[in-house]
Amino acid sequence: MSLPIKAAIAPVTPLAQNCTIVWCTKTNRAAIIDPGGEVPRLLDALTQYGLTLEKIWITHGHMDHAGGTAALKEATGAPIEGPHPDDAFWIDRMEESGARWGMPEARGFTPDRWLQDGDKVTLGETEWEVFHCPGHTPGHVVFFNREARFAQVGDVLFQGSIGRTDFPRGNHQDLIDSITQKLWPLGDDVAFVPGHGPMSTFGQERKTNPFVADAVLAR
Numbered sequence: 001m002s003l004p005i006k007a008a009i010a011p012v013t014p015l016a017q018n019c020t021i022v023w024c025t026k027t028n029r030a031a032i033i034d035p036g037g038e039v040p041r042l043l044d045a046l047t048q049y050g051l052t053l054e055k056i057w058i059t060h061g062h063m064d065h066a067g068g069t070a071a072l073k074e075a076t077g078a079p080i081e082g083p084h085p086d087d088a089f090w091i092d093r094m095e096e097s098g099a100r101w102g103m104p105e106a107r108g109f110t111p112d113r114w115l116q117d118g119d120k121v122t123l124g125e126t127e128w129e130v131f132h133c134p135g136h137t138p139g140h141v142v143f144f145n146r147e148a149r150f151a152q153v154g155d156v157l158f159q160g161s162i163g164r165t166d167f168p169r170g171n172h173q174d175l176i177d178s179i180t181q182k183l184w185p186l187g188d189d190v191a192f193v194p195g196h197g198p199m200s201t202f203g204q205e206r207k208t209n210p211f212v213a214d215a216v217l218a219r
């Protein structure tokens, strides 16, 4: 059996954000998830893998995840899907935060499609599910391919950690609820790319994560 999708991680920006190129192996049509910056490098990677960009998917409105979105859309014409509209205030302040954090090329944009919990997005012949996972930001979404048991979770969950909730409109309890009520039910075998750092699985984090392991939350 061949895999329906493949993924390549390309860390971008001074924050080493895990921009991910995912593609449908039948059609070689790709989505770039969270193009925080370094857009020429991402375009080179598409060429190198022989892929056509079909979608730009955004997990949340932070500049290290979304600062290159406008430039990538201008270069390719691909539509922008996500995040959830509750992150509009982050996108609106993108340029201001970019200037402050040493990413002067970060620019705001308007998504072609805002995403809601339960939405489906397509890529080539594959279908992905969207989960609204607030807490780190109020409009954070997660992209999940059920067939491949693969999720891109942005800054919701990391190997051994969870997203920060000390930003404006962050909420710790919302984040814990997002992880335990939206992600865990997808299955222990699901492999995920976090916004920063190495990949893991939900099962691994339920066993060992010091913030959200089952044993920690039961205390």
Ligand SMILES: [Zn+2]
Pocket: 060, 062, 065, 136, 155
């Ligand atoms: Zn973030």
Ligand SMILES: [Zn+2]
Pocket: 017, 062, 064, 065, 155, 195, 196
């Ligand atoms: Zn991040």
